[in-house]
Amino acid sequence: MSVLFISGIDTDIGKTYATGMLAKTLMQQGINIITQKLVQTGVGVDLASGEMNIADDIVTHRQLMGVPLQPCDLAHTTCPYRYKKPASPHLAVRLADDVLDPDVITQATRQLQVNYDVVLLEGAGGLLVPITEQLLTLDYIATQGYPVVLVTSGRLGSINHTLLSLEAIKARGLTLHSVIYNPIHDNAAQTDTEIATSTMAFLQHHLQQYYPATYWLTLPYIKQDKQRHALPYFYLPNGFI
Numbered sequence: 001m002s003v004l005f006i007s008g009i010d011t012d013i014g015k016t017y018a019t020g021m022l023a024k025t026l027m028q029q030g031i032n033i034i035t036q037k038l039v040q041t042g043v044g045v046d047l048a049s050g051e052m053n054i055a056d057d058i059v060t061h062r063q064l065m066g067v068p069l070q071p072c073d074l075a076h077t078t079c080p081y082r083y084k085k086p087a088s089p090h091l092a093v094r095l096a097d098d099v100l101d102p103d104v105i106t107q108a109t110r111q112l113q114v115n116y117d118v119v120l121l122e123g124a125g126g127l128l129v130p131i132t133e134q135l136l137t138l139d140y141i142a143t144q145g146y147p148v149v150l151v152t153s154g155r156l157g158s159i160n161h162t163l164l165s166l167e168a169i170k171a172r173g174l175t176l177h178s179v180i181y182n183p184i185h186d187n188a189a190q191t192d193t194e195i196a197t198s199t200m201a202f203l204q205h206h207l208q209q210y211y212p213a214t215y216w217l218t219l220p221y222i223k224q225d226k227q228r229h230a231l232p233y234f235y236l237p238n239g240f241i
């Protein structure tokens with residue numbers, strides 16, 4: 001499998017951190033890997049050139065990987081579609097008076113595949129986020145047949161969001177490659193730790209029962225200044241890729 005689609009149960013659930021950490025770990029295992037962002041909203045404009053900046057999530061991926069921005073980043077191949085409004089892509093595209101052509105994204109992925117063995121393609125928000133008025137993220141994944149990695153957490157509400165995402169993936173006949181549990185909400189300030197622990201156990205059990213071939217991974221907590229602190233170890237099961 002050379003393209004994995006990284007989705008999550010919602011926006012801000014940790015897809016970017018999971019994608020960067022996966023890329024870093026697989027890179028350390030000798031895999032020639034790159035990340036891509038489906039479409040980025042909430043992007044700033046470079047004052048000097050007037051051009052849209054490189055996608056924020058791509059910048060974070062490279063920081064986590066510990067590599068500089070690549071030529072394919074500077075050429076925006078890793079995220080051709082970038083928009084100013086921090087909103088659902090279909091709205092951000094409309095407000096920019098633009099048209100998003102999914103074939104452009106597919107061509108960008110194919111171009112990356114020429115130079116890299118694995119592409120991790122991060123979505124925007126969750127699986128049913130519209131990238132155009134007519135096309136949901138999941139519609140796009142289904143046309144490509146990409147296996148899905150789903151990022152979740154232990155915050156109250158995650159069980160429902162996770163199982164709904166699994167139903168949607170199954171309904172399209174797609175492969176659920178793995179579920180990544182992000183412990184970001186596991187401290188008492190964010191949610192009840194008893195709820196987080198129970199949510200994790202419930203989801204793990206559900207996967208063992210109904211998705212025995214799916215990997216379960218736990219993302220480490222990453223200190224905010226990722227460039228100064230050594231990154232924690234991210235355990236990937238044997239045969240993950």
Ligand SMILES: Nc1ncnc2c1ncn2[C@@H]1O[C@H](COP(=O)(O)OP(=O)(O)OP(=O)(O)O)[C@@H](O)[C@H]1O
Pocket residue numbers: 008010011012013014015016017018057123124125126182183184219220221222223224
């Ligand atoms: N494992 C983690 N360790 C530390 N901080 C985290 C972790 N996961 C997420 N965060 C924090 O939560 C924020 C949101 O996470 P992230 O940007 O990965 O979300 P996302 O799912 O990629 O959102 P989007 O839909 O906008 O792409 C991050 O900016 C970071 O501050």
Ligand SMILES: C[C@H](N)[C@H](N)CCCCCC(=O)O
Pocket residue numbers: 011012040041042085086087088089124125126129
């Ligand atoms: C701007 C934000 N951080 C994301 N990149 C976009 C999230 C879109 C969510 C749309 C929705 O589910 O209502």
Ligand SMILES: [Mg+2]
Pocket residue numbers: 015016017057122
């Ligand atoms: Mg992201």
